[in-house]
Amino acid sequence: MKTTKALRVGTATAAVVAVAAVGVWVSQRPDAAKSTAAKPMPPVPVTVATAQIRDMPRRLEVVGRGEAFETVSLRAxxxxxxxxxxxxxxxxxxxxxxxxxxxPADYQARLAQAEAAQARDQAQLAKAEADVERYVALKAKGFVSEEKVAEVRSTAQAMAATVRADRAAAELARLQLAYTEIxxxxxxxxxxxxxxxxxxxxxxxTVLAVVNRVKPLYVSFAVPESQLLRVKDALAHGPLAVDISLPGPNAPHFAGQARFIDNAVDNTTGTVQMKATVSNDESRLMPGQFVNVSLVLGTEKNAVVIPSEAVQQGPNGAYVFVVGPNDTVELRKLAGITTQAGLAVIGQGLQGNETVVTDGQLRLTPGARIQVKPAAKPTNAANGMEAAEAAPVATPAVAGGGAKGEAPAVPATGR
The missing domain is CATH 2.40.50.100 (RNA polymerase II/Efflux pump adaptor protein, barrel-sandwich hybrid domain)
Structure with a gap:
């Protein structure tokens, strides 16, 4: 029994010694250190853009609806x-x-009847007037009394009133006949x-038809009460220029002027109603149609501008990845951001001429190395930098847009 137990212990000891020997042999192989060492992460391919300093108009961009300049429901x-x-x-x-x-047959008959009554009473009036002249002459000769002259005069005056009533009745019949044509x-x-x-x-x-006047056309829209003071300040200097555009890419734009602002804020929505007038010479806009409305409420001087796709949202708010030395990136928190036409105006957190990542952020972490992809074609944001003032695209936020002839587009590589 003791011999069997000793044999088992010896066998186990030998196995442990063999495993240890194999481990020492493997660890001493030349390529063992290379296979176990951590491989460096390759650089992340990204596109970048440079932040610019420029003057940006402050725009209020909302959704409006076309409204007929005049409308009428025709009834008989x-x-x-x-x-x-x-x-x-x-x-x-x-x-x-x-x-x-x-x-019109019924009203033509009524008119003919009224005209006939007027002619009859006109003849009786002529007779009554002739009687007055005759009785006045007889009274002058003493053949009739004053009472008789007064009687025939009253008859003539009554007939004159009857003729006037007949004339009014004929005019009413004539109007009613005209009303048969709408x-x-x-x-x-x-x-x-x-x-x-x-x-x-x-x-x-019964409504017979509806006629709308669409040249010019009203565009009604609601302005948040938080922007009411700015809107009133802008209107104090005259009609407020408004840019109207249809939803969708490459949509046409229409120039208009805002002149009307309602006299009360809607308690349920916290907005005030406004109206702009558009010439609509080609009738391309219709009543009831949804449109994008952009109003310029001022200019923000020396604003830091980047493509809006560079801005990311995290649990602690908005941020961007800024390219630092040695092609590494750092995470930078932002504040006071407004967007418009594919552009973001940065209030705090970024300086001019800094380079930010516009695509590829999902694979980035602070300190990661990047590799800038070669430019294929200008991004939408770069095009937006050139066209922000000429053709603003409505977004929910209030922001500035570039003016014509100002700084060039944000350089950005293609995605």
């Missing part, structure tokens, strides 16, 4: 039956163009046909 002023609807849906009309015609009250665009021949309409009841 008399009862009748629709005889014809001669306009084409969506037609551009001028002032006085015929849109709907009602059956015409455009101003130039604009007429909408869909809401009635058709044969339909019966009542006075001021």
């Amino acid at each position: 002023r008399v009862d009748g039956q629709v005889l014809a609807v001669p306009f084409t849906e969506g037609q551009t009309v001028k002032t006085g163009d015929l849109l709907v015609r009602l059956d 015409r455009a009250p101003f130039g604009g665009v007429v909408g869909a046909k809401l009635v058709f021949p044969g339909a019966g309409v009542k006075t001021n009841d």
